[in-house]
Amino acid sequence: MSDIVLKTENLTKRYGGVHALEGANFELRKGEHVAIMGDNGAGKSTFVRQITAVEQRTSGQIWFDGKEVNFAGPIEARTAGIETVFQNLALADDLDVPSNLFLGREKVLFNLGPFSILDRKYMRKATEAALVRTAVKIPNLSNTIRHMSGGQRQCVAIARTATFASKLIIMDEPTAALGVQETAQVENIIRTLKDNGEPLILISHNMRQVFDLCDRIVVFRRGRIVANLRKENTDGQDIVSYITGAKTGEAELAA
């Protein structure tokens, strides 16, 4: 149990009569990168929303970092060490890179309420360190987000996640809207996270990406986990069979 970062048992979410997530049993171990795949509406985002307490689950249990957790909301989950990069990036367009990295957790030099003075020097240095650690290349930290490309914005969002996530990073389709080069840059960051031993859950529709970056693939279909396979024990065709329902059956538990 000690090397398990996250575990869910019978995690279930219903929206009225919609069974969005049914009895999900899931485990993530230290340093592991796990992909979550599945068709549109399969329950992937719902699963993440229960873990991050963006919504409250209907039933089931969650253990994180060695203890059972019942986060009241996303801030509690974030404080506990779960950081998420969502499809909509939640960046502030008119602020520069350090301000975005520290958004909502600004380092204050003198606390004078609304007139507080921020420690900009500290935030800039910490941002530079975070970008080195995550291998993110941003040409000019003083640029506002508005003046950056989609890929650069995504890199800032990921760097922010990696800076504060002490325990678990979740990315929901981080490259869905990016071009080839930008996708490659984000994938490099993910490899750096792997090298640093940081565990990751990656929701992705991109088979090549999943096989490149992840150790294990979990497939959701109609709210249920239908496969849980180490990548060396499966291939793209096999995964597609589970996604489409051509192959069914109990989830195979990876050894």
Ligand SMILES: Nc1ncnc2c1ncn2[C@@H]1O[C@H](COP(=O)(O)OP(=O)(O)OP(=O)(O)O)[C@@H](O)[C@H]1O
């Ligand atoms: N707030 C909600 N109210 C009602 N039904 C919902 C709600 N959110 C999600 N659902 C339904 O729950 C099911 C699972 O949706 P979810 O967004 O988790 O799928 P997904 O696998 O993340 O899909 P996608 O790849 O399209 O993002 C779908 O049938 C969806 O319509």
